[in-house]
Amino acid sequence: MKKLLSIFAASAMVVSTPLSVVACKKTENKVEFDFDVLTNQLISEVTEIVNQNLNQDFNRYQFIENDIALNDFNSINIKKILQILSEKKVDILELSPNSSEFVAIGKDLTNIVKLEKLTTQINQAILQNINYKPILINGQSPFKNDFELNQIKLTKKTNDTVSILATFNFNLMLKDRPGNLVIEKVTYKHTMNIFQDAEIAKGFTELSNNIGELLESEKYSNSMEFMSNSGNYMRTTNDMNNDILLKAKITEAANEAKIPIKDSKLYSIDLQNLNLRTSELYTIFGESQPKSTNNLMYWENIQDDGKYGGLLSAITSTGYDVIDSYALRMNQYEKISQTNNTFMDQVNPYIVSEKVQKLLLKDEESSWALNHYNIDYFLNDLNLYPYFSERISKSKFKLSETEDRKTIAIWGTEIENISVTYEEYQSGTKTTVDMPNYFFINRQKTHLINTKEYVYRVNFAWLEVCRQFLGFENINGNTNLTYNLKLPQDMLSDLKVGVSYNSSEILNAALEKAISDILTSNPRLRDFVSSFRVSPSDNGFIKINSEGFIHSYNEYGYATPFEEIEFWLQGTGVNYKRVGNGAVRRIPRRKEILTSNLETPTYWRIDSFNK
Template sequence: MRKLLSIFAASAMAISSPLAVVACKKNSNENAEFDFEAQRNKFVSTVTQIFQTQFKSFFEPLRFVSQEESPFDKKMTTVFLRENANEISQGQGLIYDFVKSEITKVIHWSDVLEQINEEIMKNVNFRSMLIDGKNPLSEGFLTNTLELTDGDNEIATINVGFSSQIVLLNNNKDKEYVTIKYETQINLISGIEIAEEFNRINEDYLNLFKNEKQANEFKIESNKGDYKTAGDIIISEKGEIMTTVKNLIKNIELSNNHYSIDVDSTLMSYDENYLAIGSTVFNSVKYAWGSTPAMIPEVAEFGQNVMSAFGGNRKAKEAVVKTLSENEENPVVSRNESEEIKNQVSEFDNMSVAINVFGVEENLQDNRLFTNKIRKEQPNFAINYEEDQKLISLFGIEIQNSKIRYKEEIYELSKPFLLVRQNTEDTGTQALYTRFLSDALDYQIKFAGFSSDSSQSVNSNSLFYFNKPDSLKLDSLYNFVLGYKYFNDDFWDAASIQTKAYQEDLEFTSQFCGASLGNLKPASYLYFDKNERLYFSNRIFTPNDNVFKAQIVTSFFSFQMDWKLTASLALGNKAGTPGIVSDSASHFVFKK
């Protein structure tokens, strides 16, 4: 109910005609809302990465610094900080202002703005989100946290936190503000020798993962296409990666028993912005449900096989999978991967042009922030085509919360960045891709209400019968155009247990897409009538508007990725023909 209330509240108009609009707004760009939201998320994540990376470069050298060698005023000593700890932590007063000024002087804000200018303001995809061409961080930054913690007399620990506001235009051309933050710890140390030992330990800790062996050592074997599932396997507390990381940390040499390293609280995290998948394009398929004499023979045969496969013919299904899994271009599949990828893949056995190490490399090269981070923090990382034939994804992982104990006090170590390969469990990516096509096709057949007894005589109109989500079981929702994104997950959650079983192995994802001018685009809107006929569109439609053809698109990699770069399966009856909303315009039906 809460979801529905928010959907109705989002509607800016009340229409009494048979087709009213819920949670949507007319836009001449057919897929503007979806494309804008994707670009907006990328805009925000890019600015956030730049802000945090730059601030890290300012403050990491101060994690353990002697007061004699610090960039601060000579007055700012450990004794001075301890004596004025209360006033500093209150966040006001002359002493607080002095300490704040000393700390913030290491921030070169112009460097942040300059990188934003290069990565954001010169990117044509982001221009529509800029306000009067201004830098999205033009409002500067704030010091949110400046606190001293109790500690050893030789060390003054300062916890500091900063924030800034990303200012951008949203899809309605209104200002949107997004808060971003960076937090760290400064340890000002009275003795040079103690500071040197802390820095040696911290440097050894960072270097554990930078040498040529460890930079290329970490990997998992998993066929999971969902990046969150694969990421969770990597960072699992009892997983192989975590065990190896902790064992490496324990081997750091310590000069005396005043020092010890605590790995019990060590954590790892992943970020989809530091991820390169092995697919580079979405390849559409040329076919029609069934066949007509005017078609190219191979296309006609494929269309007949698709229809027969949905009708329960296993040999037809195998023929469909075989055609789609071929690396060579054929009349049905136009392989849109780069010529470089095609040529490189052809030199290997059991490697799919749809998912491969060269796709990982190409996507990595297209992600400047990821490549820059690797260059700075993992300079010895290298892809080896021979050894990485089974590579399907590359994850950037941050190690967090490792602690060093000095006497009775605990201090945070830096946060190393390591790279983890995800390899397929199969003999190669060709075997994996073939398995994906087979499972995804079975999933779509079952999801659409087809089974081994769904012959043409039983289902002569080839209707796709879906389980109706509980969220759509309200009479008030009939004959309304609804925002698809509010219900996407509900469709797949409503699938039968038997349907979901086909998804368990690979954890692929699905969504409805509408075809416009021959191109599939994720649906923006859905509509269903009293006859339970279901329609999807990439744009708002009215009774006099065309209904778009729609398909289920199942992708190996998560839809959190750019779906246009993902190896996917889009088959089934392309429901909908040009015309107004009518029974003949849709083959999608809710089960009654």
């Protein structure tokens, strides 16, 4: 299991059980919330607010001359830092939180934080979002001005240059599903570099500003791109970091930023350890938005195939011909599904805005399910992407109707781990400092000829995952079309009759096994298979009878059927819980009869289990 997880952790599909994988879902009796999803979303949003505010607060204290330190602080200057290090006979020292030096320097550092402004912005963002109400204590803000400086690290660069690394924790008070108080932490780090020579401090400041401005200029914000077919966040980040042309562009911008600086030849930029990272708050895929469907149909046997346009025939077929035909048919029905009720409402419902439809009617290359017009449209919706939209509105970024037809996503990306060395002209003394992170906007383009071909490949991979996961690759003798989940042998051997098992643990293992088998037989699907995600409710559980049939229960122990099996293109690995904004692909729900008798057969079974 662990070996499989490490290899295929990028795989992603959603199998929803009665307790939803989305943050909020209306069931037959009540609305249930996924507390983990809400908590992660809230933490991500607060983290962004903290970063924005403290970056502003500490902006003037990245590269400063010693005279500014002497004027602005009581305990921060080169002489005092060197004295502390000299007494300990070290060049690098992490201060003890109980030491007088930590208290004194910490007071200077915490005074930089504009706490009232930060608190106001957190309160506005969190309290105005009613989705967060279930995890707030008495509906109040999770942030009570509770923050702490928990690390101060001093470094002697030269006799004339020192640095201070400060790490802050901001504490959030939330509640979990049972209503217990939990404290979550948001961390912020800042490095302050202090120079005796004001000209050197000025040079580093100018270089840093130039890099940031160039990366967001029209020249670079509209030329940064990388090639990847993956909708998986982790794998796409790897593709981004491995793209030679993208890193060459970043190097070009950094070198250009150095040109206007006085004595620019004395500064050398090191990009060897450069790393790119992003977050969901700054990621927009070109997928159309999910369409609300109230008339989802159940299926009982193969005679129901017509409701879904031949889906059941496709996933129970052998070979690839029928799957290929169905994937192509989904492409053919893209436009029709926007104006008529079709099988797509059952298996892949999405909605395209009127503005985007008008553009697509003149474009034979772009898919209605995923296209660059959607990205441009979403950028104007502050409710969908408030932080990214605001950031882009201040940049020169612009999508082209013609040149961006292969663009499937844009990523707000941070560059980290850039260092710069200054070598003094006369003495040859070298001073190396770490630069701050830099933001730029990055296009993800498909390797394929256009997005129509891309969506066809996604649909094909989805169908193949379904067939393998459900055990439909060979249905001889399986007249009821029972789902036969294959498990790794070690897990299969450990399963016992009548024992309660966590639903997600079993279903995740079956998915890993399915993906392993798929990639062995058809490695070309890797880009697309790795984009799906699985995450049934952690609160549901299952029991297995003597013939391997699975009975599903909710967290209160009541028998309940599995929901439809759902897939998303966007994801970040097994057990990833958040459902993205993109459209769902689903295998409709089976019509089951609930029973308290464990020995009754169901439509879900563990393959090769017989005890």
